[in-house]
Amino acid sequence: MTQLPFKTRAAHAFQREVGRLFSIIWVLPIAFILRVLMRYHIRDVAEVRTRYRALVKESDRPLLICPNHLTMMDSAVIAWALGGSWWYLFHYSRIPWNVPEYNNFASQWPTRVGAWLTKCIPIIRGGRREDVSRVIKRVQHLLSRGETALIFPEARRSRSGRVEADAVAHAVGRILTSVPGCRPLCVYLRGDRQQTWSTVPARGDSFYIDFEIVEPSSDHAGMRRSRDFSQQIVDRLVGMEEAYFAGR
């Protein structure tokens, strides 16, 4: 893993600390929006959070959350479901860093400030490889510092409404192969009323969430190894989705 320039490392440290300083004015309001205004409900939320907190406690290895992707609010709902807002105020490093699409979340200055404060590193999907690589290296750096990150292993929100095993994004595997000890946490999230992809989940929806650590492996090296890792993560999500529909 290549070392980031001092200026970039300092910028991330500054972003993290400012976000933490102001966390009470954004963590709780986001939870309020999800819980009260949108009236979202996480099924078995107490059990989910107990499991997640135990998982976090059992190891200090970096954690990369790898969820399925159906709506633009998935990362917020997942973070809220797993940790809970009050818990995050005392475990700030466990609020996952996100890499949202620049054009959706950071093209206007108010959203850019919001994204900066809420641990986001905007990315232009399909942009120049050097730019995408720069963002990936930032995530690698943050994970190696003990932070948590969330990256969608599918290349986009699923157009079919199901995990798309042939739409694998390479970044997840690349990060996993380059950050020593990084644990991928596959997360499957679905609202009961979520038929296909959308911008936001339906108001009042009730969410099923399941998660598990996977240990990808590969006999290859280089890009092929990263690719194998990404594919295994997506394949696991496919399995989790099958379990969800089988149990409905």
Next chain:
Amino acid sequence: MTRDEIFAKVVEIVRPYVKNEDALAAVAEDTNILSDLKVNSARLVDIILNFEDEFDIEVEDEDADAVNTVGDAVALIQEKLS
């Protein structure tokens, strides 16, 4: 293998992923694989893995970051073969 031979093979490997056939007809070393040929960025990884198979080389993630144009791909392969 000459640069021209590598270029021809690269174009053949890229061809199935190209969405802009007009740009492919006028392909040159400075043709951008993503923006000119309209190849899906996720598919660029498949293309580079095909380079590995075709030319019997191994490409690291960071090597691949430099591949924007067809000429970049040719240069990378040439470097790996030398």
